[in-house]
Amino acid sequence: MERTIIKSENFNAYFGNNHVVKNVNIEIERNKVIAVMGPSGCGKTTYLRCINRLHELIEGARCDGKMLLNGQDVYSMHPIFTRLKIGMVFQRPNPFPNLSIYDNVIAGYVLNGIKMSKSDKNDIVEKSLTSAALWKEVKDSLHKKGTFLSGGQQQRLCIARAIAMEPEVLLLDEPTSALDPISTSSIEELLKELKNNFTLIIVTHNMQQAARVSDKTAFFYMGELVEYDDTKKMFTNPDDIRTQNYITGRFS
Amino acid sequence: MQAHIKFRVAKSKAAEIILIVLAFFVTAPLLFIIYYIFQKGIKVISWNFLTQLPKPVGEVGGGIVNALVGTGLIVLYASIMAIPIGILCGIYLSEHKSSKLAYFSRLCVDVLQGVPSIVIGIVVYFWIVKPLHTFSAISGSVALAIMMLPIIIKSTEETLKLLPASLKEAAIALAIPYHRVITKVLLPCGISGILSGIILSVARIAGETAPLLFTAFGNPYLNTSMLKPMQSLPLLIFNYATSPYDEWHDLAWGAALILLFTVLLLNIITKLTTRKWNVQL
Numbered sequence: 103m104e105r106t107i108i109k110s111e112n113f114n115a116y117f118g119n120n121h122v123v124k125n126v127n128i129e130i131e132r133n134k135v136i137a138v139m140g141p142s143g144c145g146k147t148t149y150l151r152c153i154n155r156l157h158e159l160i161e162g163a164r165c166d167g168k169m170l171l172n173g174q175d176v177y178s179m180h181p182i183f184t185r186l187k188i189g190m191v192f193q194r195p196n197p198f199p200n201l202s203i204y205d206n207v208i209a210g211y212v213l214n215g216i217k218m219s220k221s222d223k224n225d226i227v228e229k230s231l232t233s234a235a236l237w238k239e240v241k242d243s244l245h246k247k248g249t250f251l252s253g254g255q256q257q258r259l260c261i262a263r264a265i266a267m268e269p270e271v272l273l274l275d276e277p278t279s280a281l282d283p284i285s286t287s288s289i290e291e292l293l294k295e296l297k298n299n300f301t302l303i304i305v306t307h308n309m310q311q312a313a314r315v316s317d318k319t320a321f322f323y324m325g326e327l328v329e330y331d332d333t334k335k336m337f338t339n340p341d342d343i344r345t346q347n348y349i350t351g352r353f354s
Numbered sequence: 355m356q357a358h359i360k361f362r363v364a365k366s367k368a369a370e371i372i373l374i375v376l377a378f379f380v381t382a383p384l385l386f387i388i389y390y391i392f393q394k395g396i397k398v399i400s401w402n403f404l405t406q407l408p409k410p411v412g413e414v415g416g417g418i419v420n421a422l423v424g425t426g427l428i429v430l431y432a433s434i435m436a437i438p439i440g441i442l443c444g445i446y447l448s449e450h451k452s453s454k455l456a457y458f459s460r461l462c463v464d465v466l467q468g469v470p471s472i473v474i475g476i477v478v479y480f481w482i483v484k485p486l487h488t489f490s491a492i493s494g495s496v497a498l499a500i501m502m503l504p505i506i507i508k509s510t511e512e513t514l515k516l517l518p519a520s521l522k523e524a525a526i527a528l529a530i531p532y533h534r535v536i537t538k539v540l541l542p543c544g545i546s547g548i549l550s551g552i553i554l555s556v557a558r559i560a561g562e563t564a565p566l567l568f569t570a571f572g573n574p575y576l577n578t579s580m581l582k583p584m585q586s587l588p589l590l591i592f593n594y595a596t597s598p599y600d601e602w603h604d605l606a607w608g609a610a611l612i613l614l615f616t617v618l619l620l621n622i623i624t625k626l627t628t629r630k631w632n633v634q635l
């Protein structure tokens with residue numbers, strides 16, 4: 103299999119006339135954790151939402167350039183295929199409030215009308231919740247509504263829901279920004295586990311977190327991809343002065 | 355300083371009293387109406403009243419079963435027509451907040467809500483009654499359905515608009531096709547608001563008389579064919595109350611009590627549905 107899984111070529115994204123992501127070129131390797139960093143408003147979320155084509159749902163939003171998944175442009179596929187292969191975890195936990203914990207995990211199957219045997223469902227639920235480090239806490243209350251969980255548990259439920267679909271890539275937009283340190287570290291542990299099976303792209307404002315979990319780091323500034331390199335190098339000896347300033351805290 | 359604060363406390367006390375008095379003025383007429391109708395109507399209510407046909411003038415007894423069945427059928431057919439269209443239209447308006455067509459439809463819904471019911475009755479008379487050369491229950495249903503539409507559309511639209519965008523994105527990010535996002539996620543999450551809009555719209559039209567005057571028209575006999583004239587509670591009340599006979603006045607009070615009770619019940623059911631089906635977001 104090819105090592106590169108996602109590749110952007112001259113990729114741009116706009117909100118109306120507001121040019122938010124500017125000419126991004128990047129190659130992301132399989133089974134790595136990539137941290138995306140940069141000051142607030144620099145277009146990290148927007149770039150992430152272009153990868154699984156959520157960006158285009160916003161009125162007036164558009165994008166151009168190439169976004170390749172395994173060499174195929176996601177913008178020439180049906181968006182449903184793209185989203186089957188690229189899962190997403192949002193900044194705020196958003197379990198389906200009308201579904202139980204159990205049904206939330208298999209929501210991607212159930213809501214798609216895919217018929218499965220009871221035992222297949224049970225297997226997927228247990229496996230996904232175990233990978234999301236949530237199984238032990240909820241195994242006795244699987245039929246309660248997902249919204250009864252704490253924020254951190256809800257976020258892990260959303261991760262379980264995304265990985266239950268077995269995507270190739272998992273996008274995580276500041277998945278721990280609303281969580282306490284304990285939930286955060288359990289999610290970080292989880293990310294390290296998950297990279298055996300998935301490619302993870304994680305937006306974070308937390309530099310320690312980026313340093314702890316990621317193999318490579320991409321630094322965005324004002325919509326441009328300033329630098330993309332091994333995390334170690336980015337944090338010790340970045341090439342670009344803007345990266346250096348950001349990492350040493352000279353601007354936020 | 356002290357005096358200043360005392361003055362403020364007194365002011366807030368005064369405001370409170372004024373509010374209580376105003377609240378009383380709002381509820382008093384309702385309680386009075388309920389009491390009055392109950393007092394007048396309760397004496398004719400009996401099993402026979404609910405199950406028998408009206409008797410000719412002069413004979414004692416007689417019931418309103420034709421009107422009960424008629425109102426039931428007319429409202430049922432009106433709901434069958436209005437609910438699907440209303441919900442679909444509400445979905446469209448909430449999904450397309452700023453398209454030209456949505457703007458125009460929203461305007462139409464607002465205007466429709468303000469059209470006097472008698473005007474709707476006349477229009478349906480020319481649309482359906484005249485071409486078919488007969489008064490018919492179904493034409494009454496159409497008139498009532500037109501009145502239900504704006505209520506259902508508005509409540510569906512407002513309910514769906516209140517759902518957070520993140521909910522829809524969660525579903526879309528799971529590769530769920532758009533029509534399933536609506537039917538499996540958005541509608542179930544907004545079900546309590548949509549249901550209560552529907553029940554309220556039924557409560558609202560159950561007592562409408564004007565649009566039925568020259569559509570369903572009324573019928574002294576029990577009729578279950580939607581293509582023939584049909585009796586209904588409000589028409590019966592109208593006819594009996596304006597008649598010169600005391601026995602008929604009593605029947606009108608009884609029918610009014612039943613109608614009032616039904617509407618109250620529907621409102622209570624609305625409250626319960628909102629509570630029972632509410633999805634905690």
Ligand SMILES: Nc1ncnc2c1ncn2[C@@H]1O[C@H](COP(=O)(O)OP(=O)(O)OP(=O)(O)O)[C@@H](O)[C@H]1O
Pocket residue numbers: 117120122140141142143144145146147148149160
């Ligand atoms: N829905 C929207 N409509 C219009 N403009 C938007 C919208 N969302 C974001 N923007 C604009 O796009 C720019 C980039 O936003 P984006 O959310 O991608 O930033 P970000 O890097 O994720 O920031 P943060 O770290 O605060 O999450 C911002 O300047 C913002 O003004």
Ligand SMILES: [Mg+2]
Pocket residue numbers: 146147148275
């Ligand atoms: Mg963001």
